[in-house]
Amino acid sequence: MAKWPYNTTVWQKLRRLKLQLEPFCEECLGIDRFVEASHVDHRHAISQGGDPFPSVDQLASLCPSCHSAKTARGPEAGAVRTRKPRKGCNPDGSPLDPHHPWAANNRARRLFGKSGHRH
Ligand SMILES: [Zn+2]
Structure with a gap:
């Protein structure tokens, strides 16, 4: 070490x-x-x-x-x-850890719109 x-x-x-x-x-x-x-x-x-x-x-x-x-x-x-906690989640249920897969999904949803569908 x-x-x-x-x-x-x-x-x-x-x-x-x-x-x-x-x-x-x-x-x-x-x-x-x-x-x-x-x-x-x-x-x-x-x-x-x-x-x-x-x-x-x-x-x-x-x-x-x-x-x-x-x-x-x-x-x-x-x-x-950051000093933000890595464990737990926000009141809306999204994870605090930005590296959590759910957080990635939330990012994608913001980028591609609420429905998640592309027409
Ligand atoms: Zn510690």
Whole structure:
């Protein structure tokens, strides 16, 4: 796990700074849970061309479970961009997670009109 850039002094400092500034998991904060963050994640993955040592606002404080959940979603799901909760749904029943398949259906419906049919 301790591979570049995580084994560098620069990263250790950056990580410590981020955890000082945002000691709580930002995904958990989005659902009103205060969970101590112990992982610092790149919003823009290095493997996707992100800066290995970005400014702290380009980093995300995460708890271990949110970090592994995010890793499991993979680069396809993108980096954490918002503080909005990923779990649960809106009052109208649409999922809060924009990557949920239902959300994609809602987007399609908005794009192609309410009926979903093309004449
Ligand atoms: Zn969390």
